[in-house]
Amino acid sequence: MIKKYKPQITLFHCINAFDNCASLPVSTGGAFELKPVKMACSSMVKDVFLLRAFEAGADAVAVFVCPEGQCRYVEGNIRAKKRVNFVKNLLDEIGLSGRRLSLHNVECGDTENAVRILQQVLSDINDMGPSPAK
Amino acid sequence: MIVGKQKSIAEIREIVLPYKKLLVLGCGTCVKTCFAGGEDEVATLSSALRLSFKKDGRSIYIEELTVERQCEDEFIREAAVAISKNTAVLSLACGAGVQAIARRFANVPVLPGVNTTFIGVLEKQGLFTEECLGCGDCQLAVFGGVCPVSRCAKKLQNGPCGGSRNGKCEINPDTDCAWQQIITRLTALGQLDNLRKYNPPKDWRTSHAGGPRKLVREDHVI
Amino acid sequence: MKPESPSNLQRVLSDGKFAVTAECGPPRGADLEIIRRKGELLRGHADAVNVTDNQTAIVRMSSIAACVHLSAMGLEPVMQMVTRDRNRIALQSDILGAYSLGIRNILCLSGDHQTFGSQPDAMNVFDIDSVNLVHMVKVMKTDGKDMSGFDLVSSPRMFIGAAANPFADPFEYRVIRLAKKIDAGADFIQTQCVYNLDRFKEWMRLAREEGLTEKVHILAGITPLKSEGMAKYMAKKVAGMDVPDSVIKRMGGVPKGKAAEKGLDICLETIAALREIKGVHGIHIMAIEWEEIVGRIVETAGLSPRPVTA
Numbered sequence: 001m002i003k004k005y006k007p008q009i010t011l012f013h014c015i016n017a018f019d020n021c022a023s024l025p026v027s028t029g030g031a032f033e034l035k036p037v038k039m040a041c042s043s044m045v046k047d048v049f050l051l052r053a054f055e056a057g058a059d060a061v062a063v064f065v066c067p068e069g070q071c072r073y074v075e076g077n078i079r080a081k082k083r084v085n086f087v088k089n090l091l092d093e094i095g096l097s098g099r100r101l102s103l104h105n106v107e108c109g110d111t112e113n114a115v116r117i118l119q120q121v122l123s124d125i126n127d128m129g130p131s132p133a134k
Numbered sequence: 135m136i137v138g139k140q141k142s143i144a145e146i147r148e149i150v151l152p153y154k155k156l157l158v159l160g161c162g163t164c165v166k167t168c169f170a171g172g173e174d175e176v177a178t179l180s181s182a183l184r185l186s187f188k189k190d191g192r193s194i195y196i197e198e199l200t201v202e203r204q205c206e207d208e209f210i211r212e213a214a215v216a217i218s219k220n221t222a223v224l225s226l227a228c229g230a231g232v233q234a235i236a237r238r239f240a241n242v243p244v245l246p247g248v249n250t251t252f253i254g255v256l257e258k259q260g261l262f263t264e265e266c267l268g269c270g271d272c273q274l275a276v277f278g279g280v281c282p283v284s285r286c287a288k289k290l291q292n293g294p295c296g297g298s299r300n301g302k303c304e305i306n307p308d309t310d311c312a313w314q315q316i317i318t319r320l321t322a323l324g325q326l327d328n329l330r331k332y333n334p335p336k337d338w339r340t341s342h343a344g345g346p347r348k349l350v351r352e353d354h355v356i
Numbered sequence: 357m358k359p360e361s362p363s364n365l366q367r368v369l370s371d372g373k374f375a376v377t378a379e380c381g382p383p384r385g386a387d388l389e390i391i392r393r394k395g396e397l398l399r400g401h402a403d404a405v406n407v408t409d410n411q412t413a414i415v416r417m418s419s420i421a422a423c424v425h426l427s428a429m430g431l432e433p434v435m436q437m438v439t440r441d442r443n444r445i446a447l448q449s450d451i452l453g454a455y456s457l458g459i460r461n462i463l464c465l466s467g468d469h470q471t472f473g474s475q476p477d478a479m480n481v482f483d484i485d486s487v488n489l490v491h492m493v494k495v496m497k498t499d500g501k502d503m504s505g506f507d508l509v510s511s512p513r514m515f516i517g518a519a520a521n522p523f524a525d526p527f528e529y530r531v532i533r534l535a536k537k538i539d540a541g542a543d544f545i546q547t548q549c550v551y552n553l554d555r556f557k558e559w560m561r562l563a564r565e566e567g568l569t570e571k572v573h574i575l576a577g578i579t580p581l582k583s584e585g586m587a588k589y590m591a592k593k594v595a596g597m598d599v600p601d602s603v604i605k606r607m608g609g610v611p612k613g614k615a616a617e618k619g620l621d622i623c624l625e626t627i628a629a630l631r632e633i634k635g636v637h638g639i640h641i642m643a644i645e646w647e648e649i650v651g652r653i654v655e656t657a658g659l660s661p662r663p664v665t666a
């Protein structure tokens with residue numbers, strides 16, 4: 001019996017931008033499976049972590065960082081943006097589509113927006129289908 | 135330092151395709167500093183390769199290892215066990231490192247994962263520039279510490295060509311004209327007279343033109 | 357030509373006459389007729405004709421071959437030679453060969469970088485630079501030796517030219533560089549096209565101050581403009597070219613059909629002004645793919661007929 005496919009999203013989030021995964025309506029029994037990864041600052045996201053999330057079966061990876069100009073560590077979110085762009089290109093090169101990876105500036109505590117973003121990511125996955133490297 | 139750039143995933147895929155078990159071998163010296171082949175790049179490239187093969191329904195076993203320097207035997211030895219367990223090595227070192235590994239392990243294919251580009255410096259975060267061609271007869275004393283062999287697109291020894299404009303080289307507005315820099319620097323040093331002197335044709339024997347070079351230090355040969 | 361006889365260009369200049377040289381670009385092909393046609397257009401209007409050496413790094417018929425074709429027509433060539441494509445061995449050998457074929461003038465250049473040309477993927481040479489080349493030809497001529505110091509059986513006695521660009525940077529160094537070329541052995545200098553007369557005059561003043569105009573014949577470069585577009589293109593895209601806005605404006609100030617006439621006016625004014633500058637011994641007309649205009653320029657400028665020196 002083939003297991004029923006359920007889209008999997010890995011969420012890297014800077015705790016200064018967003019730290020309320022429990023409040024997300026998708027944690028249990030939702031339309032997709034969410035794997036949150038907490039970071040003390042978004043600059044901690046490394047290229048290889050993003051790729052390994054895909055290796056671990058993610059259909060999409062989202063990165064939540066603070067709005068530009070509001071990083072506690074000055075430029076962590078800018079670094080994160082540059083890395084995400086680098087890995088997006090890499091994913092395109094591999095043929096996995098850079099669209100599966102996205103970065104979002106999230107105002108601290110704005111759960112509503114977080115939910116909206118994840119829904120958008122989910123709808124993108126539905127467009128693209130499951131990751132071909134699962 | 136030696137500056138290099140990782141090859142594209144497509145090209146690397148192509149050259150590793152025949153091998154089932156691959157050691158991706160990084161080097162922790164120059165190529166690490168220029169983000170081409172250190173530990174982080176080994177990890178990222180390995181992951182990207184695995185994803186790329188998986189996507190096509192192929193499988194490849196990849197082992198990751200980074201040694202301090204691939205151009206020195208002492209460090210190369212540390213890779214011996216890992217190399218023996220794999221069918222090929224993808225080296226992320228400069229061309230010297232790749233060949234040092236190949237020379238050491240006669241029966242293992244050693245493949246380059248990096249394009250070695252130049253001897254240069256980290257000018258500022260994320261920017262590397264070429265500084266030296268290893269001509270074997272350094273004349274920087276005459277030229278105020280700016281090299282016309284490596285940094286002038288025409289290797290001119292007797293002053294700027296007619297294309298130097300606003301401090302930039304005729305070949306590219308993003309490239310500084312070495313001769314403008316030489317003149318600016320010698321002016322500041324009060325040594326502009328250096329440039330009135332005729333510089334005879336360069337003797338290229340000491341450069342690569344004389345064939346592959348060797349350095350023997352008798353005092354260190356046992 | 358007798359082996360020892362000096363070139364026509366050399367005689368015109370040493371007679372103190374105002375010299376005229378013109379440029380002729382060889383074809384991108386093996387067609388002799390094109391050279392002949394261009395040669396005919398220039399006949400009688402120039403004391404010598406410069407033949408470019410794979411100019412702008414685009415492959416063309418070799419300079420030596422085209423020079424020989426012009427010689428055969430009775431025109432005197434100036435063989436341009438760049439160090440971009442040949443190492444010192446090839447350069448020397450080609451100079452010996454060229455001289456044996458009757459070529460008496462050489463213009464020593466480093467050459468445009470190949471990234472501009474049709475084959476940017478090519479390897480360049482730049483074994484020696486243009487100043488070294490001047491020196492090499494000079495030693496061949498006066499000492500009868502090649503670069504290795506070997507005594508040549510018969511030495512090429514070329515009239516040696518070099519280029520100068522008064523409009524490139526750094527300006528302060530341009531005159532020092534000119535001095536170096538003269539010391540290395542240059543007999544004559546052909547300059548980049550002059551549109552910015554003020555800067556050219558300033559450069560000439562510095563050259564006179566250093567006593568350089570006594571030691572070398574300076575031929576000022578002239579290129580007639582055909583259109584405003586060409587002026588703009590030269591200003592922006594051609595390395596080392598200085599076309600002031602005032603010139604571009606003048607070209608743009610007339611209806612399209614009249615632009616070439618305006619270009620000719622500017623060209624004649626420039627020539628008149630150049631003739632007034634002490635130390636300018638001639639002009640070098642580079643009418644790029646517009647050789648038919650050369651005769652008119654020379655005649656209207658009052659530089660016709662050309663002296664007969666033989």
Ligand code: SF4
Pocket residue numbers: 265266267268269270271272273274281282283284
């Ligand atoms: S002169 Fe030679 S050794 Fe010195 S910096 Fe230039 S290329 Fe390197």
Ligand code: SF4
Pocket residue numbers: 285286287288289290293294295296297298299302303304305310311312313314
């Ligand atoms: S512009 Fe300057 S750096 Fe470029 S080729 Fe000419 S002299 Fe060399």
